[in-house]
Amino acid sequence: MKTIIIGGSATGMGVAAKLNRLDKNSEIIVIQDKEYVSLGACGIPYYVGDNFQNPEVLIARTVEEFQKTGVQVINNTKVEKVDFDKKAVYFKNKELKYDNLVIAVGAKPIIPSIKNIDATNIFTVNSKEDAIVIKKAINNNSKVLVIGSGLIGLEMVENIKHSSRAEITIIEKADRVLKNLLDQEFTKLVEEKIKEQNIKLIKEDEIVEFVKDKDNKVCGARTLSGNVIDCDVVILSIGVLPNTELFKETIIDLETNGAIKVNEYCETNVENVYAGGDCCSSLSYLYKNRRTFYLATVANKQAKVIANNISKAKSNKFAGALGTTIIRFFDLELARSGENRMFIESNNLKTKEILIKDKDHTNYVSDQEELWLKIIVDENTNQIINVQMLGKNKAVLRIYGLVSLIWARVNVDEALEQIDLPYSPPFSRTTDIIHIALSKLI
Amino acid sequence: MKTIIIGGSATGMGVAAKLNRLDKNSEIIVIQDKEYVSLGACGIPYYVGDNFQNPEVLIARTVEEFQKTGVQVINNTKVEKVDFDKKAVYFKNKELKYDNLVIAVGAKPIIPSIKNIDATNIFTVNSKEDAIVIKKAINNNSKVLVIGSGLIGLEMVENIKHSSRAEITIIEKADRVLKNLLDQEFTKLVEEKIKEQNIKLIKEDEIVEFVKDKDNKVCGARTLSGNVIDCDVVILSIGVLPNTELFKETIIDLETNGAIKVNEYCETNVENVYAGGDCCSSLSYLYKNRRTFYLATVANKQAKVIANNISKAKSNKFAGALGTTIIRFFDLELARSGENRMFIESNNLKTKEILIKDKDHTNYVSDQEELWLKIIVDENTNQIINVQMLGKNKAVLRIYGLVSLIWARVNVDEALEQIDLPYSPPFSRTTDIIHIALSKLI
Incomplete structure (x- = not known):
């Protein structure tokens, strides 16, 4: 079985690596337009910020490393056309046939x-x-x-x-x-x-x-x-947009922003053609609305789903994303997850919300800092649909808890208010900011 | 309605404060054996460690502050006897009648x-x-x-x-x-x-x-x-043990360790007598086994339950505890939650578990440190029942996520493996240690 993957970034190389592990006999060919693969683009600002000096650190895995495992990588090559009937891709006057095609062309800056x-x-x-x-x-x-x-x-x-x-x-x-x-x-x-x-x-x-x-x-x-x-x-x-010029006049279904429409198996509307990562639109986790999540985490997970489904190792659905994000900005740290204000307003969701300003830990241990938390609850489901945090010194890692509560679709009720979160003086207060917020939402 | 509370620590003063807010007409009398109330005993090591110089910082709220809100506090007083038939407590040759009694006598060092x-x-x-x-x-x-x-x-x-x-x-x-x-x-x-x-x-x-x-x-x-x-x-x-000498020869039901048995409403076996905090045994969250959790977080929550139930503001159950704990030990940080090894073994639970050693964030941002995670899953329920972490620089605050997954009793399956945790280079890796652990448990 031959799989051609267009694109050498997170999704493409993720599929290649996983598929290669799942099915050693599978022929895997990655065609991509750069000299290198597996760029960790999230590292670019940190390279510019002198966190490290060698730009090769940005490359998670080299072409040579992939080739050694049996994955073929065709570099510096733009695919010029795909013929979905013939199941073939064309580049530099060559035709290459596939059994499965993975479109992982990513996004490009606007x-x-x-x-x-x-x-x-x-x-x-x-x-x-x-x-x-x-x-x-x-x-x-x-x-x-x-x-x-x-x-x-x-x-x-x-x-x-x-x-x-x-x-x-x-x-x-x-x-x-x-x-x-x-x-x-x-x-x-x-x-x-x-x-x-x-x-x-x-x-x-x-x-x-x-x-x-x-x-x-x-x-x-x-x-x-x-x-x-x-x-x-x-x-x-x-911002960025899906890099899907190649598919604009084809039978592949696209969103108005150019994103390739896929189902939860990461299948496009064309049989044996998969897409994942920044070039496709996916269902959000909570409301199953279609969006493009330009997130490395989503690309990684969709790569795994695609490899599982191609190899038939197991049928694997992409569960959807929450658009969880975390960012450091000088000494501030911000984290958020779930549907944003625009979605809530445009869908006229009936919500209740609370904004709490508290402290991250006890007053008598050094470096106590302010901590902010907003939680938005959908009044119809009584479940959390959005969380936002701001703090310092990693206190916003509490977002792991809030993401888990969203993911588990738990009811915001008196039992949840009693969630047994960890307390000791350097880390938290006996009543955590999450407890305070939940108590005001029930 | 008159409520007598025996004990002036987290549970006792928690009940007093909450009940006073819920029912302004309620007469509340706290009888306790110290000069002060509301000791934050968790702060003692940090006072010894010169994190602060004034021991009064250990006192969350003074007797005077409580008195001002209308709560009566009788200091330096040991209750000598309780007559549950007469609904009266005795001390210093005095008799004081109650409608509701709250036993919040805490624990004492062994x-x-x-x-x-x-x-x-x-x-x-x-x-x-x-x-x-x-x-x-x-x-x-x-x-x-x-x-x-x-x-x-x-x-x-x-x-x-x-x-x-x-x-x-x-x-x-x-x-x-x-x-x-x-x-x-x-x-x-x-x-x-x-x-x-x-x-x-x-x-x-x-x-x-x-x-x-x-x-x-x-x-x-x-x-x-x-x-x-x-x-x-x-x-x-x-270690400590429940400070329940006073109730040993009474009709109050005690565990063999001396803990007062309470139901999920924090009611003892005697009508209108409640108990909470370190002096009682409570049901664990997961398996509803009886244990004494010597934790300020549990005391706080039970105080709220007791006040709600006495005031009849709402009927409120204690949901149970996980024994969640976090500790800093020099530059190490440890966190844990859920049933411990002894419980698992003595109940012959069929479990699967995974221990992962990974890094807390990307290699190219400074201060990358090792991070350890163990997750234990009950094979009968396919739910997480124990988590343990060790790391540095607050990376173990990920325990908030794991506690939330335990609390929500989610299945460990392919959808959970895709949980949308936050990623950016200073905080995490695209595939978080939690993802790695979950992927090996399904």
């Missing part, structure tokens, strides 16, 4: 149509090459403009600040940072931290034109409101 | 019958006075003998080491430390840490006689094996 966007000092945060050129571009005299204040934007900001004395400006189209992820009470504290770090934050504005110098380099950016931001490095982090 | 145990430099870890005298007794030249290596013993050891250069010896009757709480793979690492800290640990031995000098002070301790340990401060931390 590049807005702004004048002079082609300047050589505008960078996306997507590849190993991006990581290397950004790190080289930034020095203590840099004026960095970060466009977009989502997770990647803020991780870049923190790391640039960590490794240099560069001046940083963030521009955000929305009225607050991290808007899709966290409610205003939390993002307000992030914005205060941005200010405290002497980083300029411009909200409700956007870049309409870059000003270039004679070297084809940006030296300024004009905003919709008419201001000009002085900058010599631009980080473009306004 | 004092073994060892020769010279009455020496003035042998201390228990139970009261504010204990805290003060221990702190005064220890200096850089002290030779401290800690008897017992349970939670309190080890917290004392860590804190004494933190605040002084005292020589410390631990003696433990069992073959390893923390035996009731953690399996050997974990306690082994604790014992290595004890050694690394230049603390002497003697196992499978016990003190049979203290050697006193002319000032009625211990200057040595003879062990069963015949050795003499040089010491001038002795910390006795071999």
